[in-house]
Amino acid sequence: MIEVDNISKQFGDKKVLEDVSCVFEQGKINLIIGGSGQGKTVLMKCVVGLFEVDKGRVLYDGRNFSEMSFGERKPIRQEIGMLFQGGALFDSLTVEQNVTFPLSMFTNMSVAEKRDRANFCLQRVNLENVNKLLPSAISGGMKKRVAIARAIAMNPKYLFCDEPNSGLDPKTSILIDELIKEITEEYNITTIINTHDMNTVMSIGEKIIFIYKGKKYWEGSNNDIMQSQNKELNDFVFASRWMKAVKQHF
Amino acid sequence: MVNLGIGSLWLVALTSAFMGAVITIQSAYNLVNPMVPLWAVGIVARDSIIIEFSPTIIMLVLAGKVGSNIASEIGTMRVTEQIDALEIMGINSSGYLVLPKIIAAIIICPVVVIVSMIIGITGGWIAGDLSGVVPSADYLKGLQNQFLPFNVTFAMIKTVVFAFIITSVPAYHGYYTNGGALEVGQSSTKGVVNSSILILIFDYILTQLILA
Numbered sequence: 001m002i003e004v005d006n007i008s009k010q011f012g013d014k015k016v017l018e019d020v021s022c023v024f025e026q027g028k029i030n031l032i033i034g035g036s037g038q039g040k041t042v043l044m045k046c047v048v049g050l051f052e053v054d055k056g057r058v059l060y061d062g063r064n065f066s067e068m069s070f071g072e073r074k075p076i077r078q079e080i081g082m083l084f085q086g087g088a089l090f091d092s093l094t095v096e097q098n099v100t101f102p103l104s105m106f107t108n109m110s111v112a113e114k115r116d117r118a119n120f121c122l123q124r125v126n127l128e129n130v131n132k133l134l135p136s137a138i139s140g141g142m143k144k145r146v147a148i149a150r151a152i153a154m155n156p157k158y159l160f161c162d163e164p165n166s167g168l169d170p171k172t173s174i175l176i177d178e179l180i181k182e183i184t185e186e187y188n189i190t191t192i193i194n195t196h197d198m199n200t201v202m203s204i205g206e207k208i209i210f211i212y213k214g215k216k217y218w219e220g221s222n223n224d225i226m227q228s229q230n231k232e233l234n235d236f237v238f239a240s241r242w243m244k245a246v247k248q249h250f
Numbered sequence: 251m252v253n254l255g256i257g258s259l260w261l262v263a264l265t266s267a268f269m270g271a272v273i274t275i276q277s278a279y280n281l282v283n284p285m286v287p288l289w290a291v292g293i294v295a296r297d298s299i300i301i302e303f304s305p306t307i308i309m310l311v312l313a314g315k316v317g318s319n320i321a322s323e324i325g326t327m328r329v330t331e332q333i334d335a336l337e338i339m340g341i342n343s344s345g346y347l348v349l350p351k352i353i354a355a356i357i358i359c360p361v362v363v364i365v366s367m368i369i370g371i372t373g374g375w376i377a378g379d380l381s382g383v384v385p386s387a388d389y390l391k392g393l394q395n396q397f398l399p400f401n402v403t404f405a406m407i408k409t410v411v412f413a414f415i416i417t418s419v420p421a422y423h424g425y426y427t428n429g430g431a432l433e434v435g436q437s438s439t440k441g442v443v444n445s446s447i448l449i450l451i452f453d454y455i456l457t458q459l460i461l462a
């Protein structure tokens with residue numbers, strides 16, 4: 001469980017996050033939703049410590065992450081897997097080396113053990129026979145899957161995904177969503193996903209936080225979202241005619 | 251970095267050979283005074299190549315090649331969140347990415363500069379002989395005259411300082427890139443321009459400090 005306690009963040013004079021508090025639960029898919037530029041990525045980066053918060057704190061299962069030094073954070077960092085918006089694979093390393101990279105840095109595994117683990121993780125995301133390819137030689141959807149494989153290589157307790165299905169076709173998006181859901185349940189991970197994909201929200205959103213202009217406007221589950229009277233949330237969710245039609249049938 | 255050093259060898263060899271040739275012919279052209287023997291050209295060519303041309307010009311050439319490479323590599327890693335991916339794993343990304351490059355440059359560059367000295371001096375010899383401006387025997391006699399080993403030491407000190415500059419400055423600009431592909435290009439340019447300027451400034455400072 002991750003507790004976000006009243007955090008704020010500004011860049012220069014620009015307030016990007018204001019007094020956001022929320023709880024991300026273990027073994028569940030926690031979604032952060034909101035329009036483009038509303039602060040989802042910044043919130044996620046504050047939680048994982050890529051940005052320092054100006055105010056407030058973040059607790060990882062009770063451990064006050066915000067007060068820790070770089071060195072003190074290391075053990076927690078090794079429990080975190082993160083899937084970046086663009087995949088962020090190391091482009092000079094092969095697919096297999098990308099997946100074994102954290103293992104090489106933090107474990108004493110032998111070469112064979114690392115290869116086995118990489119193959120296991122790659123199979124978990126339905127990738128085979130790509131071990132020796134460079135990231136430039138695989139498709140966008142495959143990159144995302146390799147990035148997931150790298151994120152789960154160390155058996156993370158916390159998994160962060162920044163827009164895991166942006167730029168993917170609907171079918172691949174669904175596969176990725178289902179994959180993340182399965183992994184979350186299988187290993188009882190605290191998973192946090194940034195998204196503005198309503199399909200993801202409706203199909204796997206167990207706990208949803210809606211961010212608008214840097215503030216938390218709403219939270220609930222995918223079942224609550226249809227009944228919500230929150231104006232900003234409704235504007236976001238029912239922006240498309242298709243979703244409006246869905247609401248009328250509800 | 252090793253690849254960069256080796257990949258630059260052709261460029262370095264070409265630059266050095268022509269540099270040596272031009273210095274030799276120019277020095278001979280300027281030494282019209284009958285009081286100065288022709289073999290003095292050998293001394294002048296040798297010393298200017300060792301003290302100034304090889305370390306400074308070659309490192310400026312490398313600043314262009316190695317510097318833009320490092321700035322764009324690290325800048326790309328920044329804008330594609332690869333640096334964030336390292337940080338999230340708890341790896342000190344600046345140390346992990348930059349330090350090995352600085353160390354490699356400090357080891358490789360002196361080798362490259364020494365190769366350049368040898369090629370430059372040889373280039374001068376061949377050009378002098380082929381053009382008939384400085385006969386082979388005079389040039390070789392000059393080379394062996396009044397040789398100060400300290401000049402080589404001084405050149406190596408300069409090279410190491412410049413090696414540090416051509417890796418750390420572009421790495422800094424790459425690391426603090428903000429934005430996308432356009433900004434990576436700008437970082438790369440800034441890295442090359444600033445490291446070249448710093449090389450020239452430090453060339454002056456070191457010469458003043460050590461030789462004056």
Ligand SMILES: Nc1ncnc2c1ncn2[C@@H]1O[C@H](COP(=O)(O)OP(=O)(O)OP(=O)(O)O)[C@@H](O)[C@H]1O
Nearest residue numbers: 011014016034035036037038039040041042043196
């Ligand atoms: N490093 C930074 N420096 C200054 N401003 C920033 C920085 N990072 C983000 N911002 C600003 O913070 C705001 C929120 O950005 P953020 O990336 O969190 O949006 P987002 O909700 O993730 O949007 P998207 O769905 O498009 O990814 C934006 O207005 C952005 O300009």
Ligand SMILES: [Mg+2]
Nearest residue numbers: 040041085162
């Ligand atoms: Mg974002």
